[in-house]
Amino acid sequence: MKKLCLLAFVAGLPGSQVLAADLYSPPPAPSPAASPLSETDWSSLHGFISLGGGVAPKYEGSKKYQAIPLGFFAVNYGNFTVKSSGLGISAAYTYGNFLTFGPIIQYHGQRDSIPSLGLDKVKSTVDVGGFVGVGWKDLMLAHDKLSGEVKFLGDAGGVYKGYTIEPSISYSVPVLPNAIVTASLKTTYADDHYMRTYFSSSPFQAKAGIKDVGGTLSGTYFFDKSWGLTVLGGYSRLVGSAADSPIVKSNNGSPNQFLAGAAITYKF
Numbered sequence: 701m702k703k704l705c706l707l708a709f710v711a712g713l714p715g716s717q718v719l720a721a722d723l724y725s726p727p728p729a730p731s732p733a734a735s736p737l738s739e740t741d742w743s744s745l746h747g748f749i750s751l752g753g754g755v756a757p758k759y760e761g762s763k764k765y766q767a768i769p770l771g772f773f774a775v776n777y778g779n780f781t782v783k784s785s786g787l788g789i790s791a792a793y794t795y796g797n798f799l800t801f802g803p804i805i806q807y808h809g810q811r812d813s814i815p816s817l818g819l820d821k822v823k824s825t826v827d828v829g830g831f832v833g834v835g836w837k838d839l840m841l842a843h844d845k846l847s848g849e850v851k852f853l854g855d856a857g858g859v860y861k862g863y864t865i866e867p868s869i870s871y872s873v874p875v876l877p878n879a880i881v882t883a884s885l886k887t888t889y890a891d892d893h894y895m896r897t898y899f900s901s902s903p904f905q906a907k908a909g910i911k912d913v914g915g916t917l918s919g920t921y922f923f924d925k926s927w928g929l930t931v932l933g934g935y936s937r938l939v940g941s942a943a944d945s946p947i948v949k950s951n952n953g954s955p956n957q958f959l960a961g962a963a964i965t966y967k968f
Contacts, residue, residue: 760811885913908941930963934959
């Protein structure tokens, strides 16, 4: 269960789900004789899937790390996209090649007990919400892209009974004909309920506010038209009430949260 929670932490990184999609070039449309579905323009169906592994903190605020599975995907058809969002799925509609919005549903993994602080296990739950984003292409270099997004998630399972708001910005640029690099920045606001559940330890009561700021640098290199290697690294700093928490200040805690991973990517 801990690995599931950590997979959500890595797979939801800003920019981690656009690497292969930005390098996509549509295949030829199938001929009418090749398929009974030839009346549908399946040439606009494309996407990617990435599977691999990495290392990340055992829980939010931990200084101990462990190996984790890593995975993300996206499938596009016309103006519609279905993609991974943490341990969940988001569906997006793109309007006018500029505005993107849609719903999100994802699994929020449990946090194991912390006996040294007398803290019980926090059960897993389901988060639901949505996002809205904007994007601009070919700003400074050919085929580059600048994107901004705001994501809202609330607890639908009644565990922490709160919500988070996460604005992020990313910039991706091809550095070779078959390679792309993406840099991303993000921050997260969490309400009182979230902060009390994940960062309070008697007598300390965590308060609502910005809980982290961080960034990710990732890249994908394709060996051929379909197969490639994605690598990523990231750093997030817990701030405010989260950084003041005994969970973070204990011998087993740290406000500095690092991650690294690699995955094989297949695009279609």
